[in-house]
Amino acid sequence: MRIAILGGDGYLGWPTALRLSAKGHDVHVVDNGLRRRLHTEAGSDSLTPIASLPERIAAWRAISGEEIALTEGDLTEWAVVERLFRSFEPEAVVHYGEMPSAPYSMKDRAHAVFTQTNNVVNTLNVIYAIRDLAPGCHLVKLGTMGEYGTPNIDIEEGFIEIAHNGRSDYLPFPKLPGSMYHLSKVHDSHNIHFACRVWGMAATDLNQGVVYGIRTEETGLDDALLTRFDYDDVFGTALNRFCLQAVVGHPLTVYGKGGQTRGYLNIEDTLQCVELALTHPAQPGEFRVFNQFTEQFSIIELAELVQKAGAHVGLDVDLGPVDNPRFEAEEHYYNPVHTKLLDLGLRPHLLSETLIESMFAGIERFKGRALQAHILPRDRWRPSA
């Protein structure tokens, strides 16, 4: 299959490109280097020393004999998107190509405007390109479980049957997004749903939980293939950050009471899910939503798990609660459905102390690169007066 991977230089985009290339697909990655640039501006960096995108692609060619095509360009520019679609003629698009950080989007007005403009415009460009240049192309879009927020009812996969005053309809699940970034993903979801309803586009929206892990089968083959590992306050996510903190001796940054419960999945499972979506595509006109995670944990449960695994390997891990910079419920009901990907054949890699210990080992190799000044959160959801 000819598959374009948007955001193919990222934490998940790059391992996805490798996996699909390894499986024999014709892969074309697109990236504008935004994440690397934002790290440079902030003085932060990936824990893992990652090769440039052309270097990575050359390394993969040398190791596997497979060719990955490359566009270094910005998807908010129509000329970039149009050239990609005309020259590559993708049969599927895996769309990771967005600004993915809630704290970044909440820094101030300009960051909010950038986040929403960047994400909404590049997705509009993609759906128009599919409509006009590749009508049969299947869009696999990375969404986020954060679109739903924490309602007081079970969260369904994208839609819910609502009975009301003696009638009923199957309608989009209401959204309570928790940041300017999460809002941008809700906007995308509405735009894509429209393209399916009105233009007959086929789309799968993967509302993903928090991903953890430092290696995949392919990135582990050679250091030149390593994927990035963000542990800083802006781009790092909960479990990855805790593992890094444990290794470098920083108290775990548990925000507030730590009762915030979310869905989580192993990076290997992200690759499985994306592949399952691609090989079992949505039908024309279908807007299919999968809740993409395998287990749910509260922050404090994760912190205690990391503490316990740390004790096994001789790491003395402190739980250091910090003032919650976010505006979110710290104790709440949470029960999202996540059966559709299991029905397609997903076989989860569940979280265990062993797995956490293997993450410690992966981090240990590069711990000299860790910048402690970038661990504590700085961006507050409600700026003080």
Add this chain to the structure above:
Amino acid sequence: MRIAILGGDGYLGWPTALRLSAKGHDVHVVDNGLRRRLHTEAGSDSLTPIASLPERIAAWRAISGEEIALTEGDLTEWAVVERLFRSFEPEAVVHYGEMPSAPYSMKDRAHAVFTQTNNVVNTLNVIYAIRDLAPGCHLVKLGTMGEYGTPNIDIEEGFIEIAHNGRSDYLPFPKLPGSMYHLSKVHDSHNIHFACRVWGMAATDLNQGVVYGIRTEETGLDDALLTRFDYDDVFGTALNRFCLQAVVGHPLTVYGKGGQTRGYLNIEDTLQCVELALTHPAQPGEFRVFNQFTEQFSIIELAELVQKAGAHVGLDVDLGPVDNPRFEAEEHYYNPVHTKLLDLGLRPHLLSETLIESMFAGIERFKGRALQAHILPRDRWRPSA
């Protein structure tokens, strides 16, 4: 009250400015002249010959002795918004300042991107300005009933109690917007809801139906105060277009079967509703949604009403069904609640043959200015291959 009216040069913005000024409020209008510019580019125009914004303001000063302040600027530019908030210190903002046309937004990709960027960014700028420069300011935002689409259940005012698997929650009503423009309004609603939830902003979202009418109490005082009247395929709306078509002898442009049912209201009632929202403000942290219309009609009912009123005054009106350029259900359930504004004291001006005949008279004066070439629809929701 110090009230900023964004989009204060428009069909509704200008009469709202006059009404609030007449009631003794301190009014500041902001407009970038977008609508006039888009008409110039398209070769179309308002039926009514409207004065420039500075001329209108001067005429109002001469007639009423009241001063309306003016900013000619683009709300997507932060400098414009910041200067407005710092200098005027609004206590309320009435936000009409968006690109309001579904057909315009559906012309092509570039128009969709412009519509969503323009509307989302200017609203983000406004909510950040309120947060940082005028925390107590009440935002009265014009939304649209078109955000809901036509679900198969009763439409509530913004939120719905959903019972599911033995639990329940009061959640945002699901949205099925029918164009790139309507999508932009859904995006705005989510952003504003977030600002209320997280920053404690007070906002009223007026999900307005289709407005009709050619004059208000104040615009009728002098021709220099006339508000615009759009009848073209891009900016004109159903009943106004039908009345113009009846007067100039054009068959009524009933799209498809004409079973499309929507909420409607008189332009005088828009002014009443906005004033009611301002004088009964939302509370800090409250995101209040009012469905702002007084009656519902199907397109064919409106067309027949216009035909009947035409017969009374000697106009021979043909119903000329045209291929529906939109993608929408032409027969559907429709029962939206609209009691909150009535509860605040709204006294509707209902539609009648007499009222339509008075619109005919208002149109008759300027019918020599009507451009028949701009009546039939040109922008299709699903471009042919």
